[in-house]
Amino acid sequence: MSLTDILSPSDIAAALRDCQAPDSFSPKKFFQISGMSKKSSSQLKEIFRILDNDQSGFIEEDELKYFLQRFECGARVLTTSETKTFLAAADHDGDGKIGAEGINLLTYR
Numbered sequence: 001m002s003l004t005d006i007l008s009p010s011d012i013a014a015a016l017r018d019c020q021a022p023d024s025f026s027p028k029k030f031f032q033i034s035g036m037s038k039k040s041s042s043q044l045k046e047i048f049r050i051l052d053n054d055q056s057g058f059i060e061e062d063e064l065k066y067f068l069q070r071f072e073c074g075a076r077v078l079t080t081s082e083t084k085t086f087l088a089a090a091d092h093d094g095d096g097k098i099g100a101e102g103i104n105l106l107t108y109r
Helices: 009-018 027-034 041-051 080-090 100-107
Strands: none
Protein backbone atom coordinates (compact mmCIF):
# COMPACT_ATOMS: atom_id res chain seq x y z
CA MET A 1 0.00 0.00 0.00
CA SER A 2 1.18 3.52 -0.74
CA LEU A 3 0.14 6.96 0.45
CA THR A 4 -1.72 7.58 -2.81
CA ASP A 5 -3.94 4.58 -2.01
CA ILE A 6 -5.21 6.59 0.97
CA LEU A 7 -4.67 10.24 -0.02
CA SER A 8 -5.44 11.98 -3.29
CA PRO A 9 -2.32 12.63 -5.38
CA SER A 10 -3.62 16.13 -6.16
CA ASP A 11 -4.12 16.87 -2.44
CA ILE A 12 -0.59 15.63 -1.69
CA ALA A 13 0.79 17.83 -4.48
CA ALA A 14 -1.12 20.86 -3.14
CA ALA A 15 0.17 20.24 0.40
CA LEU A 16 3.75 19.96 -0.85
CA ARG A 17 3.41 23.14 -2.93
CA ASP A 18 2.18 24.99 0.15
CA CYS A 19 5.37 24.28 2.08
CA GLN A 20 8.07 24.50 -0.60
CA ALA A 21 9.91 27.35 1.06
CA PRO A 22 12.19 26.53 4.01
CA ASP A 23 10.55 27.07 7.39
CA SER A 24 7.07 27.22 5.84
CA PHE A 25 5.95 23.73 6.95
CA SER A 26 3.06 23.55 9.40
CA PRO A 27 2.02 20.00 10.34
CA LYS A 28 -1.60 21.00 10.99
CA LYS A 29 -1.90 22.85 7.67
CA PHE A 30 -0.14 20.04 5.79
CA PHE A 31 -2.52 17.48 7.31
CA GLN A 32 -5.52 19.62 6.32
CA ILE A 33 -4.42 20.28 2.72
CA SER A 34 -3.27 16.69 2.12
CA GLY A 35 -6.58 15.33 3.39
CA MET A 36 -5.06 13.52 6.37
CA SER A 37 -7.32 15.45 8.76
CA LYS A 38 -10.36 13.86 7.06
CA LYS A 39 -9.14 10.28 7.46
CA SER A 40 -10.29 7.74 10.02
CA SER A 41 -8.08 6.61 12.86
CA SER A 42 -7.39 3.31 11.07
CA GLN A 43 -6.43 5.14 7.87
CA LEU A 44 -4.10 7.41 9.86
CA LYS A 45 -2.46 4.33 11.41
CA GLU A 46 -1.84 2.98 7.92
CA ILE A 47 -0.37 6.33 6.84
CA PHE A 48 1.82 6.27 9.95
CA ARG A 49 3.00 2.76 9.11
CA ILE A 50 4.04 3.95 5.65
CA LEU A 51 5.82 7.01 7.09
CA ASP A 52 7.66 4.92 9.71
CA ASN A 53 10.62 4.22 7.45
CA ASP A 54 12.36 1.70 9.72
CA GLN A 55 9.09 0.12 10.94
CA SER A 56 10.10 0.68 14.58
CA GLY A 57 6.59 1.76 15.57
CA PHE A 58 7.80 5.32 15.99
CA ILE A 59 8.91 8.22 13.83
CA GLU A 60 12.14 9.54 15.28
CA GLU A 61 13.70 12.93 14.60
CA ASP A 62 16.08 11.56 11.95
CA GLU A 63 13.10 10.10 10.04
CA LEU A 64 10.98 13.20 10.58
CA LYS A 65 13.30 15.49 8.64
CA TYR A 66 12.52 13.40 5.54
CA PHE A 67 8.77 13.51 6.19
CA LEU A 68 7.91 15.40 2.97
CA GLN A 69 10.04 13.04 0.88
CA ARG A 70 7.83 10.13 1.97
CA PHE A 71 5.03 11.87 0.05
CA GLU A 72 7.19 12.71 -2.99
CA CYS A 73 10.82 11.68 -3.36
CA GLY A 74 11.85 15.05 -4.81
CA ALA A 75 10.38 17.08 -1.95
CA ARG A 76 12.62 19.12 0.30
CA VAL A 77 13.98 18.06 3.68
CA LEU A 78 12.43 19.74 6.72
CA THR A 79 14.67 22.31 8.40
CA THR A 80 15.97 21.66 11.89
CA SER A 81 13.48 24.12 13.39
CA GLU A 82 10.56 22.59 11.46
CA THR A 83 11.58 19.10 12.58
CA LYS A 84 11.85 20.15 16.23
CA THR A 85 8.51 22.01 16.11
CA PHE A 86 6.79 19.02 14.48
CA LEU A 87 8.30 16.64 17.03
CA ALA A 88 7.29 18.84 19.96
CA ALA A 89 3.71 19.10 18.67
CA ALA A 90 3.21 15.35 18.15
CA ASP A 91 5.45 13.81 20.83
CA HIS A 92 2.80 13.46 23.52
CA ASP A 93 5.05 11.81 26.13
CA GLY A 94 8.31 13.70 25.54
CA ASP A 95 10.37 10.64 24.61
CA GLY A 96 11.75 12.23 21.44
CA LYS A 97 9.71 10.15 19.02
CA ILE A 98 6.20 10.11 17.59
CA GLY A 99 3.90 7.13 17.88
CA ALA A 100 0.78 6.60 15.82
CA GLU A 101 -1.30 8.23 18.56
CA GLY A 102 0.80 11.40 18.22
CA ILE A 103 -0.18 11.68 14.56
CA ASN A 104 -3.83 11.13 15.50
CA LEU A 105 -3.70 13.87 18.14
CA LEU A 106 -1.94 16.33 15.87
CA THR A 107 -4.31 15.63 12.98
CA TYR A 108 -7.46 16.38 14.94
CA ARG A 109 -6.26 19.44 16.90
